[in-house]
Amino acid sequence: MFARVAWLVLRKDIAIEVRSREILYTTLFFAVSCVLVFSFSFVREGRAVPDAAAGILWIAIAFAGTLALGRTFERERYGETLRALLLAPAPRPAIYVGKLLGIVALLGVAELLLVPLIAVLFQAELFDRPLLLIALLSTGTLGFASVGTLFAAMLVRARTRDVLLPILLYPITVPVMIAGVRGTSALLATPPDEPSAIMWIAMLACFDVVFVTLALWTFEPLMIE
Amino acid sequence: MSGDFESVALVDVSRHFGRRRAVSHVSMTARAGEIVGLLGPNGAGKSTLLNLLATLAAPTSGSIRFGDRESRGSMPALRRRIGLLAHELHLYPELTARQNLAFFAQLYGIDGTARVNSALEDAGLAERADEEVAGFSRGMRQRIALERALLHDPRLVLLDEPFTGLDDRAGTRISERLRRLAAAGAIVILATHDLDLAAGLVSRIVVIRDGRVASDEPATAELRARYRSVIGTRT
Amino acid sequence: MRRIFTPLTIVVAIMFACSPILIAGAPYESTMGLIQKIFYYHVPSWFAMFTGVFTCGIASIVYLFRGRPDADRVAASAAEIAVVFGLIGLVTGPMWARKAWGVWWQWDAKLTMALLVEMIFVGYLLVRKYGGPGSDKLAAAVAIFGMANVPFVYESVNIWRTVHPKTSVVPELARTAPGMAGPFWFCVLAFMLLFALLLTARIDLERRRAALDALYLAEED
Numbered sequence: 001m002f003a004r005v006a007w008l009v010l011r012k013d014i015a016i017e018v019r020s021r022e023i024l025y026t027t028l029f030f031a032v033s034c035v036l037v038f039s040f041s042f043v044r045e046g047r048a049v050p051d052a053a054a055g056i057l058w059i060a061i062a063f064a065g066t067l068a069l070g071r072t073f074e075r076e077r078y079g080e081t082l083r084a085l086l087l088a089p090a091p092r093p094a095i096y097v098g099k100l101l102g103i104v105a106l107l108g109v110a111e112l113l114l115v116p117l118i119a120v121l122f123q124a125e126l127f128d129r130p131l132l133l134i135a136l137l138s139t140g141t142l143g144f145a146s147v148g149t150l151f152a153a154m155l156v157r158a159r160t161r162d163v164l165l166p167i168l169l170y171p172i173t174v175p176v177m178i179a180g181v182r183g184t185s186a187l188l189a190t191p192p193d194e195p196s197a198i199m200w201i202a203m204l205a206c207f208d209v210v211f212v213t214l215a216l217w218t219f220e221p222l223m224i225e
Numbered sequence: 226m227s228g229d230f231e232s233v234a235l236v237d238v239s240r241h242f243g244r245r246r247a248v249s250h251v252s253m254t255a256r257a258g259e260i261v262g263l264l265g266p267n268g269a270g271k272s273t274l275l276n277l278l279a280t281l282a283a284p285t286s287g288s289i290r291f292g293d294r295e296s297r298g299s300m301p302a303l304r305r306r307i308g309l310l311a312h313e314l315h316l317y318p319e320l321t322a323r324q325n326l327a328f329f330a331q332l333y334g335i336d337g338t339a340r341v342n343s344a345l346e347d348a349g350l351a352e353r354a355d356e357e358v359a360g361f362s363r364g365m366r367q368r369i370a371l372e373r374a375l376l377h378d379p380r381l382v383l384l385d386e387p388f389t390g391l392d393d394r395a396g397t398r399i400s401e402r403l404r405r406l407a408a409a410g411a412i413v414i415l416a417t418h419d420l421d422l423a424a425g426l427v428s429r430i431v432v433i434r435d436g437r438v439a440s441d442e443p444a445t446a447e448l449r450a451r452y453r454s455v456i457g458t459r460t
Numbered sequence: 461m462r463r464i465f466t467p468l469t470i471v472v473a474i475m476f477a478c479s480p481i482l483i484a485g486a487p488y489e490s491t492m493g494l495i496q497k498i499f500y501y502h503v504p505s506w507f508a509m510f511t512g513v514f515t516c517g518i519a520s521i522v523y524l525f526r527g528r529p530d531a532d533r534v535a536a537s538a539a540e541i542a543v544v545f546g547l548i549g550l551v552t553g554p555m556w557a558r559k560a561w562g563v564w565w566q567w568d569a570k571l572t573m574a575l576l577v578e579m580i581f582v583g584y585l586l587v588r589k590y591g592g593p594g595s596d597k598l599a600a601a602v603a604i605f606g607m608a609n610v611p612f613v614y615e616s617v618n619i620w621r622t623v624h625p626k627t628s629v630v631p632e633l634a635r636t637a638p639g640m641a642g643p644f645w646f647c648v649l650a651f652m653l654l655f656a657l658l659l660t661a662r663i664d665l666e667r668r669r670a671a672l673d674a675l676y677l678a679e680e681d
Contacts, residue, residue: 005332008328008331008332012317012320012328015320015324016317016319016320019319019320019357020319075317078318079313079314079315079316079317079318080311080313080314080315081315081316081317083281083309083311083313083315084309084315084329084373085332086281087279087280087281087304087307087309088304088329088332088333089301089302089304089305089333089334090301090332091301147605150601150605151601154597154598154601155591155598157592157594158587158591158592158594158595158598159590159591159592160590160591160592164586164587164590164591167583167586168580168583168587168602171576171579171580171583171606172580172602172605172606172609174576174613174616175609175612175613175615175616178616178617178620179616182619182620199619203612203615203616206612207612210608210612211605211608214604214605214608218524218601218604221524221525221597222524222597222598222601224280224281224282224283225276225281225282225283225594241677242593242594244673244676244677245593246677249677283527
């Protein structure tokens with residue numbers, strides 16, 4: 001029942017997105033413009049400041065993710081459909097999981113675009129250890145999205161939701177940012193520093209477990225008015 | 226354990242935010258077969274009461290009983306027996322009518338297309354089933370939304386301003402539908418401004434003013450006059 | 461609660477009055493001279509702040525899952541006080557660093573972690589103030605997530621900083637001379653009592669605010 005409902009919610013979101021592709025295109029374009037804007041700050045005489053590539057990648061993911069979260073829940077606010085989902089005889093945390101998977105999928109697509117882009121723009125050898133990079137990106141994105149989905153859902157009815165989401169989300173996801181950036185830098189070092197990267201991936205995995213659990217636990221009491 | 230029940234009761238229910246009182250010490254009962262009209266001026270607390278009955282909100286004090294069971298915490302089995310048609314309609318504008326109904330049907334565990342097709346028929350929108358809801362008029366969306374609320378044959382049917390933006394024919398259709406539901410044993414509670422449509426339809430009226438029950442009595446033919454005398458002509 | 465207020469105020473006032481005497485009498489730390497003595501107020505501030513953080517977090521859990529309004533009052537009060545003590549720590553830290561090492565801020569692991577936790581709880585206060593109706597539950601979620609985040613923030617910032625080793629602003633207590641322990645723990649006690657005093661006063665204020673709201677509501681009955 002739980003998995004079924006989460007899947008239904010995810011499939012519904014994908015169905016809506018496939019029609020208009022609005023969130024997808026705008027998020028992708030925003031991520032790319034983020035990268036470009038930061039490039040102007042960190043590229044001097046044609047070469048990037050060391051470690052800039054790692055930092056810019058994760059900042060772009062965070063900023064694009066925040067925007068995507070806001071837009072996804074704005075859709076549920078429109079017809080108050082979030083209420084309809086909560087009314088269903090489904091375990092309410094399943095709705096959270098469905099939304100979470102949707103955001104992770106969206107950010108995953110963005111990362112498919114961002115990683116090659118940054119590799120090219122900053123001459124960064126991101127593809128040396130592809131499996132570790134994928135593990136790092138997935139655990140990090142999941143960590144960011146787990147907190148982000150919960151906060152975006154709970155802020156749906158708040159007045160100043162647009163500004164409160166980043167204010168609340170960024171400090172709490174700093175460990176994800178640190179782990180992501182340092183892990184990516186470790187992979188970009190010559191030779192790639194695998195033990196460090198694995199250590200950061202492990203920390204991110206712990207973060208994911210703790211915060212997804214917390215989110216599942218607190219979702220229902222937060223959604224009841 | 227089946228979540229079914231024959232009556233729903235609000236027992237001294239209050240819901241307030243700091244100093245803002247949405248609902249205060251409301252007690253009322255509704256039974257199977259009744260159509261209860263919640264009447265009252267804007268901001269009186271009718272929508273809050275419907276939210277409380279739908280278990281979407283929790284009271285600050287008092288309790289809500291479904292049958293002989295008090296609603297407490299998470300009760301998915303209970304939600305299976307509740308249907309809500311809210312003012313905001315709960316439809317995804319980007320999806321078609323069929324997709325909207327199919328999504329909610331599956332969410333409620335109703336498999337197959339038979340139920341969705343008959344719902345589209347009942348709404349009179351079978352020919353336009355595969356158009357996006359965003360292109361529908363308010364009245365058409367209301368009809369789909371009503372069918373969505375009734376897909377799972379709920380025992381408790383809650384409606385918030387179901388006649389808004391409807392023409393006379395559509396309004397009559399809905400009234401007919403609600404009468405049939407009540408006759409089949411549903412508990413129908415509707416909040417409305419439309420005193421004329423309510424007059425022929427409801428068996429009981431509960432007048433809400435400033436979050437309190439101003440009057441709870443069987444409906445008569447002179448609904449508008451009775452409402453005016455309870456509320457007064459000041460709004 | 462109100463009965464211990466006055467004796468507690470007196471005790472705290474006396475302890476703070478005595479503390480400079482004790483601090484002056486403590487031995488000097490070898491490298492930093494006089495400025496090191498700021499640590500007698502700096503570190504206890506952190507103790508008080510994190511006590512506030514965990515009080516807020518636990519009270520928020522109780523509020524979110526049991527709905528008890530007194531838990532909400534404790535959480536709101538504890539958050540404010542945590543932010544205040546955090547501010548003391550964040551101001552005294554750079555003051556110390558400037559005099560001891562010449563720079564205001566060098567991304568010391570503990571100071572950075574404290575800054576992040578401070579920001580999370582400032583976020584808590586912002587949500588309570590600007591979040592609109594229902595913001596008390598939203599803030600409770602922020603507090604719970606913030607509290608759960610403390611070990612992660614600590615570990616990640618710590619590892620991040622040990623890659624670039626710099627002198628830590630807060631020397632390990634084990635390295636301190638025995639003469640420092642006495643005044644240090646005295647100051648810790650003083651700060652914790654101050655925390656308790658402020659928390660009591662603040663919760664009382666919240667309770668009166670709630671009573672006033674209840675009177676407003678009752679008035680219209």
